[in-house]
Amino acid sequence: MAMSEEEIYAGLLNVFRETFGPSVTEISAQTTSRDVKGWDSFNHLNLILALESRFQVAFPNEFLKTMTNVGDIVQQIKTLTSAAR
Amino acid sequence: MNLDELFSSASPSVVLAIDIPAAIADDIEKASVYFSPDIERLSVNADRRGVTIVARPGADTETVLAKAHRAISSMVRAARDIPITVHYERENGKPIARRVNEELIQRRWMFEHADGQVSLAGAALKLLTTLDARLAEAYRAAFNAVDQMYPAMVSPNLLHRVGYFSSHPNAASFVCHMVEDFDELEQFRAANGGAVFSAPAAGSVTAPQRCLNPAACFPCYERLQGQIIDPAPLVLTWSGRVFRYESRNMRGLERLWEFNVRELVFIGSEAFTLAARQTMLKLLDELAREWDLACRVESATDAFFPTVYGPQSFWQRVKDVKYEFRLPIEPGENGKERTLAAGSINMHGPFFGEAFGIRLPDGEIASTACVGWGLERLVFALFSQHGFDPETWPNALRGIFS
Structure with missing residues (x-):
């Protein structure tokens, strides 16, 4: 069974807080790097690695090149986790 | 022994x-x-x-x-194999000349003062100034670019602010001066009365007061600090002296410590900078035809310091923010084909706009992008591709030999 969006968002928020600090209190589908303090060129890879580790997925290159917001991440995790189960 | x-x-x-x-x-x-x-x-x-x-x-x-x-x-650590995208490619079918640096030196069109420092004369100098003038003219025509001039020295604080010391500490060049102390100055003066240079004692010089500018565009953001760009967008161009310490990698015209860059900076909305990149690719095609230049534009990354190399190059690759203009030159010692990055288009997003408080009339933070041509590298690549016989050069550039 694929993860629900609620489960994914809860996991995402944890990863965001671990990566960017406790000041991240909420994220939504529209959240982008401009909205999160510390989500910069240096920390982007840390975020991706943390997400891959937390959700046990490997993001494809095409996704990494086109993702623009948290909504894209959620959809991709949903797709990858449902394909794996 | x-x-x-x-x-x-x-x-x-x-x-x-x-x-x-x-x-x-x-x-x-x-x-x-x-x-x-x-x-x-x-x-x-x-x-x-x-x-x-x-x-x-x-x-x-x-x-x-x-x-x-x-x-x-x-x-x-965390290196990921993200394929390189080719955005433009042109071939000219010409054989590549060998030993170009040596030939330029023999003709007295190039003189090596020290590792990474050269002076040009004759056809090589004429080519550099012709290319620079042509690029400036093209930028004015295509983008309504406004001419600028900036100093070769920048404040270390400026480089700190743009994160240069975090990403390229190895390439920085510092400028200091003698302390304002009669005894120290007199000691240095007297020590240099002989035939051999005597370096000042460590305590006789100040801590670094300035840096030699390592990226042409940096000073322009400092100048625009706190401003609202009105009317927007704004496009600036200038020829700047750039300094990057490259240690043992320095070689001939290919890799210099001190070189000239024809710079172009776009300041406006993100959509404007993206459209400007596309226009620049079309302009590049026009220039490549005019100069009969073999050239490939591909996604690239900067030469980041090892400890930040992984994350920073990953960002540049996935965001496709850097396009390099790679020009075929003579093969390496191992016979491997080589290209030289003679220019690049760099998308900065809101990075400099945020760092320097540069806004658009609607209150949004300005996005920026820049295009830089390393003029000595372009000169080197053109001699590599067209050789030293004027008859093999395109009409637009043949005048450099007269």
Whole structure:
């Protein structure tokens, strides 16, 4: 069974807080790097690695090149986790 | 000299076992000049299961290995194989000339003052000024670019603010001056009355007061600090002197410490900078035809310092923010085909706008992008591609020989 969006968002928020600090209190589908303090060129890879580790997925290159917001991440995790189960 | 003495004075060679992804092998070799002053040469082994290090005679190889291991591990960590995208390609079918630096020197069109520092004359100088003028003219016509001029020295605070010391500490060049102290100055003056230069004592010079500018566009953001760009967008162009310390990688016109850049900066909305990049690619095609230039534009990354190499180059690759203009030049010593990055388009997003409080009339933070041509590299590539016979040059550039 694929993860629900609620489960994914809860996991995402944890990863965001671990990566960017406790000041991240909420994220939504529209959240982008401009909205999160510390989500910069240096920390982007840390975020991706943390997400891959937390959700046990490997993001494809095409996704990494086109993702623009948290909504894209959620959809991709949903797709990858449902394909794996 | 007996055999023992000969052996101990030879350069020791050691192998560091570490798996190297193919995509970053060249970058590791290039970055290795900054790993340790005791490394003479470092090359990635053919099977990419390790690197061979030739250390300087007398070096502590354990220390050298440890430094190389720390640096390479940083670069390898989280390296991801993201394919390079080619955005433009043009061939000219011409054979590539060999020994271009040597030929330029022999014709007295180039003089090497020191590693990474050259002066030009004759057709080489005429070519550089012709290219620079043509680019400036094209930028005014295509983008309504406004001419600028900036100093060659910048404040260390400016470089700190744009994160330069975090990402490229190895390439920085600092400027200091003698302390304003009669006795120190007199001692230095007297010490230099003889035939040989005597460097000032450490305490006789100040801490670095300025840096030599390592990226042409930096000073323009400082100048626009706190401003609202109205009317927007704004496009600026100038020819700037740029300095990047490249250690043992410096070579001829290909890799200089001090060089000239024709710069173009876009300031406006993100959509404007993206459209400007597309226009620049069309303009590049026009210029490549005019100069009969073989050229490939491809996604690229900057030469980041090892400890930030992984994350920063990952960002540049996935966001496709850097396009390099790669021009074929003579093959390397191993006969491998080579291209030289003579220019680039760099998308900065809101980075500089945020750092310097540069806004658009609607209150949004301005996005920026820049295009830089390393003029000496462009000169080198054109001589590599067209040779030294005026008859083989395109009409638009043949005048440099007159």
